[in-house]
Amino acid sequence: MFGWTADKAQSFEALDAYLAAGGNFIDTSDSYMNYFPEQGNEPGQSETIIGNWLAARGNREDVIGRNQGRRPPAVHGRCGRHHQSHLPGLGGGYADTERGVKVLDALEQVATARCVEMAIVALAWLAQQPTVTAPIASARIVEQLPALLAAHDLQRSDAELQTLTAASS
Helix, strand or coil, rough: ECCCEECCHHHHHHHHHHCCCCCCEEEEEHHHHCCCCCCCCCCHHHHHHHHHHHHHCCCCHHHHEECCCCCCCCCCCCCHHHHHHHHHHHHCCCCHHHHHHHHHHHHHHHHHHHHCCCHHHHHHHHCCCCCCCCCCCCCCHHHHHHHHHHHHHHHCCCHHHHHHHHHHH
């Protein structure tokens, strides 16, 4: 996240590379830093960096921005009320760990067979789901962008799709 794990220069570099690669949608939330106040983080750091980048580059018309809005900082644990309100389909808001491990194993199996990163397979698979409008991925440094952008071109076989779908069911 910009301002936390990537400084201003790294953030600008990642944003420049993303835009140059054809990206134009930036999704962020001013609440990310609410979870790490002990590290000196403040809500809105990421948005400030993005805003400064837009101003410095003069490219506001080329970028679609979405801010998920402020969420209360008093979240009890990372699987508490915050997740409950945003993941109602997981039965009370807690991720099913066993199912998650199965999905990770399936992603690793397909990625290894294809000699690509798991992120590429995951994003490509998500993009093909009828309930997903657009998978949201985040790159905090330039070196993470190639895997995120490669997902668009990955062709999945029926067998791979069945493996991933079965693991997530």
